[in-house]
Amino acid sequence: KPSIGGGQLDEYWNNLVLGMIGATIEPASMITGIRLVDKLSGPRAANVIRLELWFTNYDDKQAVDALRQSVEKCMATRLDGTVGQGAPKCEVKAHRR
Numbered sequence: 892k893p894s895i896g897g898g899q900l901d902e903y904w905n906n907l908v909l910g911m912i913g914a915t916i917e918p919a920s921m922i923t924g925i926r927l928v929d930k931l932s933g934p935r936a937a938n939v940i941r942l943e944l945w946f947t948n949y950d951d952k953q954a955v956d957a958l959r960q961s962v963e964k965c966m967a968t969r970l971d972g973t974v975g976q977g978a979p980k981c982e983v984k985a986h987r988r
Contacts, residue, residue, distance in 0.1 A: 902969075903978070923947055
């Protein structure tokens with residue numbers, strides 16, 4: 892099971908959705924979508940919940956790094972606007988063709 896609680900996971904997810912809709916995750920033009928993958932139960936259970944942010948321009952390492960930093964800051968931002976510590980770090984993976 893995830894090491895964080897459901898409330899914290901909800902906050903991360905809400906931050907990502909609002910950051911994408913409000914174009915506060917930069918560079919916003921790279922983002923193509925987000926996805927929440929719940930593999931806590933079922934036939935393919937892996938005891939994980941994964942938040943995915945899909946984007947273009949994978950080969951532009953500078954833009955991808957800026958996007959990663961922006962996503963991590965977005966997820967760490969609390970309701971009062973302060974940026975907390977301990978938000979999950981992003982893992983960048985190429986989409987398999």
